[in-house]
Amino acid sequence: MKKFINGNKVIRHSNAVAAGSTDITPSGAIDTKGFRRATFIAEFGAIVSGAVTGVRVQQSDDNAVADDYTDLTGTALAVADDDDNGVAIVEILEPQKRYLKMIVDRATQNATLEGITVILSEPDSEPVTQDATVLGSEFHQSPAEGTA
Template sequence: MSYNLTPNTAFSSVLAPQAAGQGSTNTGHVDMTGFSSVTFVIVLEAVTAGGTVTLNVEQSDNASDWTALAGSVSTDDAGILALEVHRPMARYIRAVVNRADQDAETNGMIALRRLATDNPVEDSETTSAVLVSPEAA
Protein backbone atom coordinates (compact mmCIF):
# COMPACT_ATOMS: atom_id res chain seq x y z
CA MET A 1 0.00 0.00 0.00
CA SER A 2 1.37 3.38 -1.01
CA TYR A 3 1.06 6.28 1.40
CA ASN A 4 1.74 8.84 -1.31
CA LEU A 5 -1.10 11.23 -2.12
CA THR A 6 -1.05 11.29 -5.92
CA PRO A 7 -1.50 7.59 -6.78
CA ASN A 8 -4.25 7.22 -4.18
CA THR A 9 -6.30 10.33 -4.96
CA ALA A 10 -8.53 11.46 -7.82
CA PHE A 11 -8.19 15.20 -8.43
CA SER A 12 -11.04 17.11 -10.14
CA SER A 13 -11.43 20.75 -11.07
CA VAL A 14 -14.98 21.54 -9.96
CA LEU A 15 -15.14 25.35 -10.15
CA ALA A 16 -13.45 27.83 -12.48
CA PRO A 17 -12.01 31.08 -11.09
CA GLN A 18 -14.66 33.69 -10.26
CA ALA A 19 -14.24 37.43 -10.77
CA ALA A 20 -14.94 39.72 -7.82
CA GLY A 21 -18.62 39.50 -6.94
CA GLN A 22 -21.24 38.20 -4.54
CA GLY A 23 -23.76 35.38 -4.57
CA SER A 24 -24.00 31.61 -4.31
CA THR A 25 -22.38 29.20 -6.77
CA ASN A 26 -22.71 25.42 -6.95
CA THR A 27 -19.67 23.46 -8.08
CA GLY A 28 -19.74 20.52 -10.41
CA HIS A 29 -20.50 17.29 -8.56
CA VAL A 30 -18.17 14.38 -7.90
CA ASP A 31 -19.18 10.72 -8.01
CA MET A 32 -18.09 9.04 -4.78
CA THR A 33 -18.41 5.49 -6.09
CA GLY A 34 -15.26 3.69 -4.94
CA PHE A 35 -14.12 6.47 -2.57
CA SER A 36 -14.69 7.11 1.15
CA SER A 37 -13.65 10.75 1.45
CA VAL A 38 -13.64 13.98 -0.54
CA THR A 39 -12.02 17.32 0.28
CA PHE A 40 -12.99 20.52 -1.51
CA VAL A 41 -10.23 23.16 -1.63
CA ILE A 42 -10.82 26.73 -2.85
CA VAL A 43 -8.26 29.53 -3.16
CA LEU A 44 -9.55 33.01 -2.30
CA GLU A 45 -7.66 35.79 -4.04
CA ALA A 46 -9.32 38.82 -2.43
CA VAL A 47 -12.18 39.41 -0.01
CA THR A 48 -13.32 43.03 0.37
CA ALA A 49 -13.48 44.27 3.98
CA GLY A 50 -16.81 43.29 5.50
CA GLY A 51 -17.29 40.36 3.12
CA THR A 52 -17.36 36.66 3.94
CA VAL A 53 -16.94 33.49 1.95
CA THR A 54 -18.60 30.31 3.20
CA LEU A 55 -18.13 26.80 1.87
CA ASN A 56 -20.96 24.27 2.37
CA VAL A 57 -21.54 20.80 0.93
CA GLU A 58 -24.61 19.08 -0.54
CA GLN A 59 -25.27 15.42 -1.37
CA SER A 60 -27.57 13.59 -3.76
CA ASP A 61 -28.45 10.03 -4.78
CA ASN A 62 -29.28 11.07 -8.36
CA ALA A 63 -27.25 14.28 -9.04
CA SER A 64 -30.55 16.20 -9.34
CA ASP A 65 -32.14 16.49 -5.89
CA TRP A 66 -29.66 18.01 -3.43
CA THR A 67 -29.66 18.03 0.39
CA ALA A 68 -27.35 20.24 2.46
CA LEU A 69 -25.02 18.59 4.95
CA ALA A 70 -24.64 20.16 8.38
CA GLY A 71 -21.47 22.18 8.87
CA SER A 72 -19.47 24.72 6.91
CA VAL A 73 -16.24 26.66 6.91
CA SER A 74 -15.93 30.41 6.33
CA THR A 75 -13.48 33.30 6.28
CA ASP A 76 -13.37 37.06 5.80
CA ASP A 77 -9.88 37.13 4.29
CA ALA A 78 -7.89 35.87 1.30
CA GLY A 79 -6.42 32.40 1.71
CA ILE A 80 -7.56 28.81 1.39
CA LEU A 81 -10.79 27.16 2.53
CA ALA A 82 -10.95 23.37 2.75
CA LEU A 83 -13.90 21.18 3.73
CA GLU A 84 -13.79 17.38 3.94
CA VAL A 85 -16.71 14.94 3.83
CA HIS A 86 -15.84 11.49 5.17
CA ARG A 87 -18.08 8.53 4.36
CA PRO A 88 -20.87 10.47 2.62
CA MET A 89 -24.33 8.91 2.71
CA ALA A 90 -25.08 9.66 -0.97
CA ARG A 91 -23.31 8.88 -4.24
CA TYR A 92 -22.86 12.48 -5.46
CA ILE A 93 -21.31 15.38 -3.55
CA ARG A 94 -20.91 19.04 -4.54
CA ALA A 95 -19.75 22.19 -2.79
CA VAL A 96 -21.61 25.49 -2.55
CA VAL A 97 -19.61 28.73 -2.38
CA ASN A 98 -21.42 31.70 -0.80
CA ARG A 99 -19.81 35.13 -1.26
CA ALA A 100 -21.73 37.58 0.96
CA ASP A 101 -21.90 41.25 2.00
CA GLN A 102 -18.92 42.46 -0.11
CA ASP A 103 -17.09 41.29 -3.23
CA ALA A 104 -14.82 38.25 -3.15
CA GLU A 105 -12.63 36.81 -5.90
CA THR A 106 -11.76 33.11 -6.15
CA ASN A 107 -9.04 31.27 -8.03
CA GLY A 108 -10.96 28.04 -8.65
CA MET A 109 -11.67 24.91 -6.64
CA ILE A 110 -10.51 21.32 -6.75
CA ALA A 111 -11.99 18.19 -5.21
CA LEU A 112 -9.70 15.46 -3.91
CA ARG A 113 -11.42 12.07 -3.68
CA ARG A 114 -9.45 9.74 -1.40
CA LEU A 115 -9.52 6.40 0.37
CA ALA A 116 -10.28 4.49 -2.80
CA THR A 117 -11.35 0.87 -2.76
CA ASP A 118 -8.94 0.18 -5.67
CA ASN A 119 -5.42 1.61 -5.77
CA PRO A 120 -3.69 3.10 -7.60
CA VAL A 121 -6.49 5.40 -8.71
CA GLU A 122 -7.09 5.76 -12.46
CA ASP A 123 -7.32 9.55 -12.86
CA SER A 124 -7.74 10.83 -16.42
CA GLU A 125 -7.88 14.51 -15.31
CA THR A 126 -4.49 14.71 -13.64
CA THR A 127 -0.90 14.38 -14.77
CA SER A 128 1.19 13.57 -11.72
CA ALA A 129 4.38 11.93 -10.54
CA VAL A 130 5.88 10.72 -7.30
CA LEU A 131 9.52 11.67 -6.72
CA VAL A 132 11.57 9.84 -4.12
CA SER A 133 14.56 11.60 -2.60
CA PRO A 134 17.70 9.48 -2.41
CA GLU A 135 18.83 8.51 1.04
CA ALA A 136 21.56 10.64 2.56
CA ALA A 137 25.05 9.17 2.24
Protein backbone atom coordinates (compact mmCIF):
# COMPACT_ATOMS: atom_id res chain seq x y z
CA MET A 1 0.00 0.00 0.00
CA LYS A 2 1.35 3.40 -0.99
CA LYS A 3 1.48 5.80 1.94
CA PHE A 4 0.71 9.47 1.34
CA ILE A 5 3.43 10.63 3.72
CA ASN A 6 6.11 8.47 2.08
CA GLY A 7 5.33 9.55 -1.47
CA ASN A 8 4.43 13.22 -1.07
CA LYS A 9 6.27 16.23 0.31
CA VAL A 10 4.12 18.82 2.10
CA ILE A 11 5.29 22.44 2.36
CA ARG A 12 3.71 25.48 4.00
CA HIS A 13 4.27 27.94 1.11
CA SER A 14 2.82 31.05 2.75
CA ASN A 15 1.54 31.83 6.21
CA ALA A 16 -1.66 33.74 6.94
CA VAL A 17 -1.85 37.26 5.57
CA ALA A 18 -4.44 39.61 7.03
CA ALA A 19 -6.90 41.42 4.84
CA GLY A 20 -5.71 44.73 3.49
CA SER A 21 -2.65 43.97 1.39
CA THR A 22 -2.85 43.60 -2.36
CA ASP A 23 -0.72 41.05 -4.24
CA ILE A 24 0.78 38.36 -2.03
CA THR A 25 4.02 36.87 -3.26
CA PRO A 26 5.41 34.12 -1.04
CA SER A 27 9.02 34.80 -0.15
CA GLY A 28 10.16 31.25 -0.83
CA ALA A 29 9.92 29.29 -4.02
CA ILE A 30 8.90 25.68 -4.37
CA ASP A 31 11.78 23.59 -5.70
CA THR A 32 10.17 20.81 -7.71
CA LYS A 33 13.41 18.92 -8.42
CA GLY A 34 12.73 15.20 -8.04
CA PHE A 35 8.92 15.50 -8.33
CA ARG A 36 6.54 15.32 -11.31
CA ARG A 37 3.56 17.08 -9.74
CA ALA A 38 2.93 20.15 -7.56
CA THR A 39 -0.49 20.90 -6.06
CA PHE A 40 -1.03 24.37 -4.58
CA ILE A 41 -3.85 24.87 -2.07
CA ALA A 42 -4.69 28.48 -1.12
CA GLU A 43 -6.90 28.72 1.97
CA PHE A 44 -9.10 31.80 2.33
CA GLY A 45 -10.89 33.28 5.33
CA ALA A 46 -13.37 36.16 5.20
CA ILE A 47 -13.75 37.89 1.82
CA VAL A 48 -15.44 41.29 1.69
CA SER A 49 -18.29 41.85 -0.78
CA GLY A 50 -16.93 43.42 -3.97
CA ALA A 51 -13.48 41.87 -3.60
CA VAL A 52 -11.63 40.95 -6.79
CA THR A 53 -9.40 38.07 -5.77
CA GLY A 54 -7.58 35.34 -7.66
CA VAL A 55 -4.62 33.01 -7.67
CA ARG A 56 -2.06 32.08 -10.33
CA VAL A 57 1.13 30.04 -10.54
CA GLN A 58 4.48 31.27 -11.86
CA GLN A 59 7.72 29.48 -12.76
CA SER A 60 11.45 30.19 -13.04
CA ASP A 61 14.53 28.17 -14.04
CA ASP A 62 16.71 29.53 -11.24
CA ASN A 63 14.45 31.10 -8.59
CA ALA A 64 14.63 34.51 -10.30
CA VAL A 65 18.43 34.79 -10.24
CA ALA A 66 18.61 35.35 -14.01
CA ASP A 67 15.20 34.03 -15.09
CA ASP A 68 12.35 36.10 -13.63
CA TYR A 69 9.16 34.38 -12.55
CA THR A 70 6.50 34.34 -15.27
CA ASP A 71 2.86 33.25 -15.20
CA LEU A 72 1.92 29.78 -16.40
CA THR A 73 -0.77 29.82 -19.07
CA GLY A 74 -4.22 28.91 -17.80
CA THR A 75 -3.33 28.79 -14.09
CA ALA A 76 -5.35 31.86 -13.07
CA LEU A 77 -8.30 30.96 -10.87
CA ALA A 78 -10.87 33.55 -9.75
CA VAL A 79 -12.08 33.60 -6.14
CA ALA A 80 -15.59 35.05 -5.79
CA ASP A 81 -16.40 37.57 -3.06
CA ASP A 82 -18.80 35.06 -1.49
CA ASP A 83 -16.21 32.25 -1.35
CA ASP A 84 -15.47 32.87 2.34
CA ASN A 85 -13.50 30.08 4.05
CA GLY A 86 -12.92 28.26 0.76
CA VAL A 87 -9.86 26.85 -0.95
CA ALA A 88 -8.44 27.38 -4.44
CA ILE A 89 -6.44 24.46 -5.85
CA VAL A 90 -4.07 24.59 -8.83
CA GLU A 91 -2.20 21.44 -9.85
CA ILE A 92 0.85 21.46 -12.13
CA LEU A 93 2.00 18.22 -13.77
CA GLU A 94 5.54 18.14 -15.15
CA PRO A 95 6.42 21.84 -14.86
CA GLN A 96 8.75 23.06 -17.60
CA LYS A 97 10.93 24.92 -15.10
CA ARG A 98 12.27 23.86 -11.68
CA TYR A 99 10.87 26.58 -9.37
CA LEU A 100 7.20 27.43 -8.85
CA LYS A 101 5.24 29.80 -6.65
CA MET A 102 1.61 30.73 -6.22
CA ILE A 103 0.65 34.39 -6.33
CA VAL A 104 -2.56 35.62 -4.69
CA ASP A 105 -4.00 38.76 -6.29
CA ARG A 106 -6.23 41.00 -4.17
CA ALA A 107 -7.15 44.04 -6.23
CA THR A 108 -10.02 45.83 -4.50
CA GLN A 109 -11.71 44.85 -1.24
CA ASN A 110 -10.18 42.81 1.55
CA ALA A 111 -9.74 39.05 1.32
CA THR A 112 -8.03 37.14 4.12
CA LEU A 113 -5.50 34.49 3.12
CA GLU A 114 -5.13 31.81 5.79
CA GLY A 115 -2.14 30.21 4.07
CA ILE A 116 -0.87 28.32 1.03
CA THR A 117 0.09 24.66 1.22
CA VAL A 118 1.92 22.80 -1.53
CA ILE A 119 2.01 19.05 -2.01
CA LEU A 120 4.81 17.73 -4.21
CA SER A 121 4.03 14.24 -5.49
CA GLU A 122 5.18 11.50 -7.85
CA PRO A 123 8.77 11.60 -6.54
CA ASP A 124 11.77 10.08 -8.29
CA SER A 125 12.48 8.10 -5.09
CA GLU A 126 10.81 7.29 -1.77
CA PRO A 127 10.53 7.79 1.13
CA VAL A 128 10.36 11.56 0.85
CA THR A 129 11.91 13.82 3.49
CA GLN A 130 9.27 16.27 4.71
CA ASP A 131 9.81 20.03 4.75
CA ALA A 132 10.70 21.73 8.04
CA THR A 133 7.20 23.27 8.08
CA VAL A 134 5.70 19.82 8.72
CA LEU A 135 5.45 19.33 12.48
CA GLY A 136 4.85 15.60 12.29
CA SER A 137 3.12 12.90 10.27
CA GLU A 138 1.74 9.43 10.91
CA PHE A 139 0.26 6.60 8.89
CA HIS A 140 -2.39 4.21 10.28
CA GLN A 141 -4.05 1.35 8.42
CA SER A 142 -7.39 0.19 9.81
CA PRO A 143 -6.72 1.55 13.32
CA ALA A 144 -8.73 0.18 16.23
CA GLU A 145 -10.89 2.46 18.36
CA GLY A 146 -9.35 3.68 21.58
CA THR A 147 -7.13 6.35 23.02
CA ALA A 148 -5.47 8.39 20.29
